[in-house]
Amino acid sequence: MFSIYILTYNEELDIAACIESAQLSDDIIVVDSYSSDRTVEIARRYPVRVVQHAFESHGRQRTWMIQEVPTQHEWVYILEADERMTPQLFAECLEAIKTSEYVGYYAAERVMFMNRWIRHSTQYPRYQLRLFHKAKVWYTDYGHTEREVCDGPTGFLKETYPHYTCSKGLTRWIEKHNRYSTDEATETLRQLESGTVSWKTLLWGRSEVERRRALKDLSLRLPWRPGLRFVYMYVFLGGFLDGQAGFAWCTLQAFYEYLILIKVWELKYQPVPSIENVNSDISSDEKEVEAAITSTSP
Known part of the structure; x- marks a missing residue:
């Protein structure tokens, strides 16, 4: 068996369906970045653990999750709230972790948009690392997302998972x-x-x-x-x-x-000035005005 992490932030529209798809596992952990909506409330209706941690970046959040959030199993699967686990993918994951040949496995997403699978223009099959031995993988930041670092060889799963990329409109x-x-x-x-x-x-x-x-x-x-x-x-x-x-x-x-x-x-x-620089400029202007008033006073 393997554990499933679900990453969330303001996912009240997706979290229930995501958890229900993941209930094939006996260990589900929702890692929430302090959502301001009903995500946590909805998640706690299910037999899952909910952990909250302030979001810094995608890479740091994943690395913190792997290192600091305990799991019942050494193998873990990362699931985003707008993604779904499928019975076919779950069964293949169970078979994959029986071997020690690889430290992790990539799975391909099926991008769902406007009520259909966008198969051609999404570079399908486009793979993401999803299943891995948690002692062998960590993450670094890259742009808006992250890149994994694997201490060992990786393989590829045949089954795919649906990704409802525009599920919230x-x-x-x-x-x-x-x-x-x-x-x-x-x-x-x-x-x-x-x-x-x-x-x-x-x-x-x-x-x-x-x-x-x-x-x-x-x-x-x-x-x-x-x-x-x-x-x-x-x-x-x-x-x-x-x-x-x-x-x-x-x-x-x-x-x-x-x-x-x-x-x-x-x-x-045209870099956007920081608030510190803006305040500094305002203070300088105020001092110049004050000096001008003082110099003209009798």
Whole structure:
């Protein structure tokens, strides 16, 4: 058996269905980032443990969770609130942990958007590390998300999991990706200044995960990224085969790329002043005004 972590923040619309899909496991832990909605209240209706920890970043949250939150089993599965466990995937995970050949396994997501599976324009199968031995994996930050570090070889699962990426509505999706684009802009700027593109990994990487990450490092350096991304997803990946939902999905991804580019420009040429600097400038102006008044006084 393996334990299941569920990461949450204001997930009252998704948490019940997520927990119900995970109840195949006998050890479920909800790790909440101090939600301000009814997430925790709903979660506590189920036979699960609820732990709260202030969110710093995706990488740090996961590393803290693995190291500080005890589990009944050495193997764990990470489930996001807008994802679902399936009986088929659960059964394959049980078989996978019987061997000591790998320290972790990647599973592919099925992006669900506008009531259908966006198969073509989402680079399916796109893998995420989900099942692993908790003593062998930790995380680092990368852009708005995280990257895993594995102390040993990893494998790939055949079964997939549904990811309801827009389950809370398009407004929430846009708000979330507005936040994400800020972190991605910072990471893009760092990559452009000090990062490199590994052509060897891009062309001959050992896995789809390595090649996809190398492709992302390359894409950061390409001109006209938003337009190129739309053409790549809609035409070359076959997004047009996903119908109206595919067109909408590709358009949203191009918009997200454009938002990142604008914020990269802002960071380079028009950085937003911090509140400390603003207060300092106000204090300086006040002192100048006070000095001027004093000098003109009889």
